[in-house]
Amino acid sequence: MKTVKIVFFKEMRRILFDRKMVFALFIMPVLMMIMIFGLMAVLAVNMLADISGHVSKVYVYQAPEDFKEFLQEEIGGDNKSSDMLYDAQKMLKEQAEQSMTENTANIIKQVGQLIGKDAEITYILSEEDMEKVKEDILIGEADMMIAFPEDFFNQVRNYKEGSKVPQIKTFYNPSEDYSSSAKETFSEYLEKYRRSLLKERVGNLDNVAVFTVDTDNKESVIQDDDKAGGKMLGRILPYMICMLLFAGVMSLGTDTITGEKERGTLAPLLIAPVKRSHIVYGKLMALMALSAMSAMVYGISMLSAFPVFAETLKAGGMSFHISGVQAVLLLLLIISLVFVYVAIIAVCAAIAKNMKEASTYLTPAYLLVIALGMMTMFVTGDTKTSVYIIPLYGSSMALRNVLTQEISNFQVVLAIITNLILGAALAAIVTKCFDNENLMFDA
Secondary structure, three states: OHHHHHHHHHHHHHHHOOHHHHHHHHHHHHHHHHHHHHHHHHHHHHHHHHHHHOOEEEEEEOOOHHHHHHHHHHHOOEEOOOHHHHHHHHHHHHHOOOOOOHHHHHHHHHHOEEEOOOEEEEEEOOHHHHHHHHHHHHHOOOOEEEEOOOOHHHHHHOOOOOOOOOOOEEEEOOOOHHHHHHHHHHHHHHHHHHHHHHHHHHOOHHHOOOOOOOOOOOOOOOOOHHHHHHHHHHOOHHHHHHHHHHHHHHHHHHHHHHHHHHHOOHHHHHOOOOOHHHHHHHHHHHHHHHHHHHHHHHHHHHHHHHHHHHHHHHHOOOOOOOOHHHHHHHHHHHHHHHHHHHHHHHHHHHHOOOHHHHHHHHHHHHHHHHHHHHHHHHOOOOOOHHHHHOOOHHHHHHHHHHHOOOOOHHHHHHHHHHHHHHHHHHHHHHHHHHHOHHHHHOO
16 A cells, blocks of 8 residues: 555645646635636626616506506506596507608607506507517517506496406517516506506405405515525536536546546556555545545535525525534535546546546536536435435435435435446446556556
């Protein structure tokens, strides 16, 4: 084992006295975590503020007068449509049934408008304008349209049992955040308007209410805020952790084995009167130690950055708190994953003749790691214990479920043991590669 110790310290000295390697392994991870979490927090807060501060552009087709008055009470603002102008709208509509000039269309848009703090309501009467608004909603220029049926007022007032119930139609674009927000807000307004009309018809609404839902139920939402926040982070972090860890170890592993082949410094070591398995163990232990140190830096910087992201979660009604046990489990999982990644990279580096070839071999492995990390974003339901013994994927799921607090200590240990067994098997393959003269000397 003396040889293992010599090779181990040789590799450690070579890396630790290289300023570029030290920066890449121990300083860059901290900067990346701070930048990533800080950027995510800022972007999320800005997105929420932008949506809440947006003045929705809503169009109302054939709006009855009482609905216009209702909206003015709800959103406030200045109503720029007088009775005379609204009558002008109706007249223009009748005159423009067959042909409408662009001028007339603009007049119709301008004479009926309500501008409030949170919404800009434009009243329209022509079907041509209605079709134009639909196109604007599709491209994001308008947020929503509410279309009343013709003669809505009389249909509601003169309703008799068995008559057709008038239908108000809404149009919005769910792929646009502004449009979805407007839909949610104005659906509430329409419900209030419906209740006000119903109250006029029947008087006390309690007389026709069979039941109510959550009228005064302040405990409707039963949610573990920490679990909700962890679930949100659990969709993102496993992918990020797996990708960053593999990328960080990749350059170090290829330089330690394939790089030494190219530089000619590995050959003297191989012809020395020592077991090649000891050389492999020394190199892998050095890689493991350095990568584990780097992984711990990643993990600690990630845990330190959580409070920054927690402020964003609070804005969404969630929180996040990580216990000491969770933190330890995360670090152990990350370190065991690093061992597997080091072994994978060592296999690719050992069979490659040069750095370029090593990069070619590593690309599919890197893509596989990224794909397995991304798969955890789209998994629902409980995770079976057997999943944690699936190489790499089980570890990604374990990382996710530690954050969502949906995993037992036994399942975490199972994922860690799987990583250690896989890493040991790959280390044995690396040893076989070192015993192959063609692979080691044909660089």
